[in-house]
Amino acid sequence: MYLMRDKSALEQLIESDEFSNRLNLDRKTYGLVFDKRTLSSVYEIIKKYNVNYIDFPISSGKESLIFKVIMDDGTSRVMKIYKMSTLKFSNTFEYIKGDYRFDKEKINRTNVVYVWAQKEYTNLDALVNSKVKAPKPYGFYKNVLLLSYLGTKTGPARQIREIDTDFNLLYSKLKINLWRMYNVAKIVHADLSEYNVLYYRKEPYIIDVGQSVSIKHPMAEEFLRRDIKNITSFFIKKNVICNEGNLYNYIKSGKNV
Ligand SMILES: Nc1ncnc2c1ncn2[C@@H]1O[C@H](COP(=O)(O)OP(=O)(O)OP(=O)(O)O)[C@@H](O)[C@H]1O
Ligand SMILES: [Mg+2]
Numbered sequence: 416m417y418l419m420r421d422k423s424a425l426e427q428l429i430e431s432d433e434f435s436n437r438l439n440l441d442r443k444t445y446g447l448v449f450d451k452r453t454l455s456s457v458y459e460i461i462k463k464y465n466v467n468y469i470d471f472p473i474s475s476g477k478e479s480l481i482f483k484v485i486m487d488d489g490t491s492r493v494m495k496i497y498k499m500s501t502l503k504f505s506n507t508f509e510y511i512k513g514d515y516r517f518d519k520e521k522i523n524r525t526n527v528v529y530v531w532a533q534k535e536y537t538n539l540d541a542l543v544n545s546k547v548k549a550p551k552p553y554g555f556y557k558n559v560l561l562l563s564y565l566g567t568k569t570g571p572a573r574q575i576r577e578i579d580t581d582f583n584l585l586y587s588k589l590k591i592n593l594w595r596m597y598n599v600a601k602i603v604h605a606d607l608s609e610y611n612v613l614y615y616r617k618e619p620y621i622i623d624v625g626q627s628v629s630i631k632h633p634m635a636e637e638f639l640r641r642d643i644k645n646i647t648s649f650f651i652k653k654n655v656i657c658n659e660g661n662l663y664n665y666i667k668s669g670k671n672v
């Protein structure tokens with residue numbers, strides 16, 4: 416069969432109607448947003464999990480892109496794409512090395528992003544299995560993850576920093592989730608803040624756990640203290656009576672809740 420010899424199979428795939436329909440973005444946009452390797456990973460996820468189309472972008476940050484996608488059966492999910500270029504090798508290394516679950520992997524600049532996505536998948540799975548409120552992970556391929564969508568038809572759930580609510584009640588709910596995260600899932604978030612907790616169906620949902628580490632990681636204690644400092648200072652600003660020491664003792668108490 417005659418194929419345009421100057422075009423790679425991937426480029427031909429990208430230009431096919433099937434692919435562009437599912438991406439639902441004009442060619443210029445996806446050319447700018449995705450590198451070729453990422454496009455092929457997105458395509459793998461689309462095929463393997465029956466993603467019908469990409470609905471709209473939710474967030475575009477330094478390290479990742481988040482899209483709402485619609486599956487063939489009509490349900491909504493989230494596709495999180497770690498950017499291949501900006502995830503910093505040196506920053507990520509300390510979270511992988513020292514975590515007994517991942518430090519056997521041979522790490523280099525390319526696959527560090529893949530290990531990161533796999534790590535987020537494993538951490539989310541541990542959270543959901545421990546009854547911590549977090550997005551359910553459905554799968555991953557290289558630097559792309561498929562997660563449950565937290566939000567409504569009109570838009571994604573908001574970060575707790577963006578809402579007005581009974582913050583005393585919210586704090587007491589979050590505390591229980593943090594206790595379970597440490598004592599049941601046995602991981603430390605390591606980037607906990609009001610940016611990484613979403614308010615969904617009146618509950619705090621913990622997100623963004625690519626960097627989270629096992630409680631046995633040599634830095635786990637330091638990360639836990641930093642998380643507690645960040646989250647209590649947010650709730651103190653919201654006039655909740657709480658402090659670092661109390662939250663630390665509560666999480667470390669091992670008392671069943
Ligand atoms: N499952 C989800 N459902 C709805 N919205 C989500 C979901 N996951 C993430 N988001 C939205 O996308 C934002 C960024 O997601 P996340 O925190 O996982 O990525 P990040 O690595 O922090 O990205 P960045 O590079 O922007 O810091 C979140 O703050 C949230 O608003
Ligand atoms: Mg985040």
